[in-house]
Amino acid sequence: MKIKTAEIVMSAVKPEQYPEGDLPEIAMVGRSNVGKSSAINTLLGRKKLARVSSSPGKTRTINFYLINNAFYLVDLPGYGYAKTSKPERAAWGKMIETYLSTRENLQEVIQLVDIRHNPSQDDQLMYNWLKHFGYGSLVLATKLDKIKRSQYQKHIKNIREILEMPPESKVMALSALKKTGVEDAWEKMGSLVERPEPKEETQQEVTDGTQ
């Protein structure tokens, strides 16, 4: 996918703040610190569009990034961050759930898991919830640079088994550090949101006889 423009349009905490219009959206979900915001930057080829932090709980709003004026990538706060206070966790949970369960523009949800670790119980719940709501079970394994190449198949198999992914479903892998996996991810994601490009108007040459 050629990224011509990418800009943040809105940081929302409630539905009234979601962008208007009917452009399709792809949202990124996953545990805090799994690399959602980093993945967005990497997929867009931008260094600091989405804010990233080594401590979990960085993204606290639903951030809508408008791409090529054609679709949105949506960065969500992470789940499963134990150090957040209980009421705050509940409020975030509600915010994410409201978005995922009510947003009509939402075309697909990509679930991010850390390639090194077994998906957590929260990850399993999210995976099943998304499947139940008809999303396509697209999983993006993050931090690909943290494992040896020879261990790749083992880790992917593990993720598939724990999430009980059907054989036809796809696991993609990405390294935000090395910028690997970007093309493969867009191959899977791009078709979800790409519309045929509008034909450029061909300018009629107008000559009036004078030079």
Ligand SMILES: Nc1nc2c(ncn2[C@@H]2O[C@H](COP(=O)(O)OP(=O)(O)OP(=O)(O)O)[C@@H](O)[C@H]2O)c(=O)[nH]1
């Ligand atoms: N080595 C490596 N580090 C990564 C990669 N992706 C993310 N990180 C690091 O992981 C940490 C968390 O990244 P974020 O992108 O902020 O994670 P997040 O899922 O958006 O986190 P929240 O906003 O808190 O939910 C940062 O220190 C990143 O630099 C990757 O592919 N490789």
Ligand SMILES: [Mg+2]
């Ligand atoms: Mg984030």
